[in-house]
Amino acid sequence: MAVRAKSTRVTLRDIADRVGVTPSAVSQALAGNTRIGEDTRRVVRDAAKELGYVPSSAARALRNQHAGTIALIVPTTATHVFGHSYFMLVLEGASSVANQHDVQLLISTNPDNDHGLAAYERVMRSHSADGAILTSAAIDDPTVERLIDSGLPVVMIGNFPHLPTAITVGIDDRAASRSITEHLITTHGRTRLLHISGTLDHQTGVDRRDGFLDALRAHGLDEEGAIVEGDLSESSGTTAISALGRRIGDYDGIVAANDDMAHGAITELKSQGLNVPTHLSVVGFDDFGLARVTTPSITTVHVPAQRLASIASERLFEIMAGNDTGWHRHTIDVHLVLRQSCGCGPL
Amino acid sequence: MAVRAKSTRVTLRDIADRVGVTPSAVSQALAGNTRIGEDTRRVVRDAAKELGYVPSSAARALRNQHAGTIALIVPTTATHVFGHSYFMLVLEGASSVANQHDVQLLISTNPDNDHGLAAYERVMRSHSADGAILTSAAIDDPTVERLIDSGLPVVMIGNFPHLPTAITVGIDDRAASRSITEHLITTHGRTRLLHISGTLDHQTGVDRRDGFLDALRAHGLDEEGAIVEGDLSESSGTTAISALGRRIGDYDGIVAANDDMAHGAITELKSQGLNVPTHLSVVGFDDFGLARVTTPSITTVHVPAQRLASIASERLFEIMAGNDTGWHRHTIDVHLVLRQSCGCGPL
DNA sequence: ACGATCTGCTTCAACGATAAAGCACATTGC
């Protein structure tokens, strides 16, 4: 039983030989071409089913000049971004849309240091994907621009104001950040606020910081010492607080650029004997899972990552189908999720 | 500016024309064939670099009869399994190994209802992947057997005792489950234990349940009413407890088959005014992230999913390279992570 | 009744890369 089945790879020729026509006729029959007789068509289809014929994706790709594949590109090391459940949601969104279109999903992650090209440049040049969803790109990543200019259909998740031709789906980070900051100010009367920002080489980090500052200015609050730069990791949230030493007493509210840092901050505050939300209100951003399960649960902005990905994917398929008339920038609404860490939810 | 760059796809012919040799010579030059003169080789390589040549993956795949791709197959709906961060870790492990081997990673998820074949059967028959990592397969999934018999190199993550020829990497769920149960018994003196099991159509669910029962029997404890079947979701952990009503008083320890259910159970216990770990000790399984961040943090078995995936991937590459002499079943060690929910960690 | 259209296939070329075989010409061995 062992090796038998292995080599027998069914091609058009096998069907052709069995039915007694040419491979080309089989191809046309399977494609439903009406120039092939009704009878032949049926016989061919039966034979194909019986032999378990599946077209060779390589031959098809070569002949038709498209791969039947889209790529999900994450231009950082796997450990960095995969570590955030964000990616899982994106994958889920892209995957389901790809499946609906009967297209394979390729995951492209690490830089391909072997050839000095980014992995996704290879994907693009080798035509192993017909289009790409790009996410988590840094502002200054020069390869992104080349990717877009290459003519490969690309839809990006996030905001890229410096790339005017890019097709993007994102949320209004700045408005959302302002909104959650104002919640702390107007609902909870917090006036001495600290922002733990994300990495500022990503647009998201900049926008969330700016939204925070917008809120401060709108309410005439002090911007002095209001910002500490983090890196989106839980430990950077912890460090942000511990580095403050006793100056933490100057603050009564913390706006973190994501939930991981909010959680890190809360942990550190707790260990210093400070209660959240009694002594300080803390809020996060993202709501990818963590914010719901911690104690206190974290008030945050819900970012619908899966929906971002599925919308991006749908748009990508439109573009690949030649429909270039749709939107180029799409912003989907987000909402606050009020939980315990600001003082809203039941304790 | 629009359409210009698009069509210019660089092939061997372009390099050949520029250098003044045939495409075949270029191919050989790039492959480092010594029958091509030193000078020509250098000129060709320079031209290739300058033009930005990247081989067509489709043409290569067709000619060489292999795709340059491995598939990560998850034979369930995306929402079910992707929902667990397990998949993220597996992806990370597989992805990094694939990258090291300069091979693309294909994600195959949903059944392809269009043709009545599982998506991965198409992957296999269409030869769009040279090998596959298969995870989260149900015990009775008949397509798994066909996949293995097809001759496509496959390495599975998990244990599949009913598939004697399968190459698998897993952990000893039964021993680990027994071990964490015994921790509750011997260290914390818990004697009235409840197991919230996983789905029993997966080997993991069965093994973890059996390990729990092993511990009970070894210590002469009562098996009556000791098992409730859950489905690995947080809510099934909650339901398992709430459905018990006041009979929860009969128990002093809960062994959940994963952390999500443990967390659900703890939440429900809390809301009933029961303290964990004072009134009851609770433990989970997996340690994929959740267990560390809850309050109380959850004592659990750390399952190194990423390592499982990378070991599986390495073995897959060995097999694809023709080395069939390695192990067929590999079990990697796991360890308990003692935290607060059993009564061990600092509160 | 005889060119025009239809029907049902076959033939052919191509997608891009590659390995085997071939073919000149130069060099070497004895």
Added chain:
DNA sequence: GCAATGTGCTTTATCGTTGAAGCAGATCGT
């Protein structure tokens, strides 16, 4: 001095699929 070997390419065939073009024989229109 002439076969044997080496060098540096070119020619050719192939992977599996597909669409255009070709080609018989039947059917139709007037």
